[in-house]
Amino acid sequence: xxxxxxxxxxxxxxxxxxxxxxxxxxxxxxxxxxxxxxxxxxxxxxxxxxxxxxxxxxxxxxxxxxxxxxxxxxxxxxxxx
Numbered sequence: 001x002x003x004x005x006x007x008x009x010x011x012x013x014x015x016x017x018x019x020x021x022x023x024x025x026x027x028x029x030x031x032x033x034x035x036x037x038x039x040x041x042x043x044x045x046x047x048x049x050x051x052x053x054x055x056x057x058x059x060x061x062x063x064x065x066x067x068x069x070x071x072x073x074x075x076x077x078x079x080x081x
Contacts, residue, residue, distance in 0.1 A: 006049070007053055010050060010053060013046050013049065013050060014046070014050060016046060017043050017046040017047060017050075020039050020040070020042055020043040020046070021043050023035075023039050024036055024039040024040045024043060027039060034073070034074070034077045037070050037073040037074055037077070038074065040066070040070050041067060041070040041071065041074065044063040044064075044066045044067040044070065045063075045067060047059060047063045048060055048063045048064055048067065051063065
C-alpha cells in the first residue's frame with residue numbers, strides 16, 4: 001500500500017487512533033505498564049501519517065518526538081526488564 005492508497009482510510013485510522021488513545025489513558029490510570037507505551041506508539045504513528053496528509057507541521061513533529069520517546073521506552077523495557 002502506498003501513502004496515497006492509505007489516504008482513503010484516513011477516517012478509519014482516526015477512529016482507530018481514538019480507541020488507542022482511550023485504551024492508553026485507561027492503561028495509564030490503571031498503571032498497566034508497559035501496555036501504555038505499546039498502545040501509545042501506534043496512536044502517534046497514525047497521527048504522524050494523518051498530519052503528513054495535511055502538512056500539519058506542529059502535530060507531525062510533536063508526534064514524532066513522542067514516537068521516539070515511546071520507542072526508547074519499549075527498547076528500554078526489553079533491555080532492562
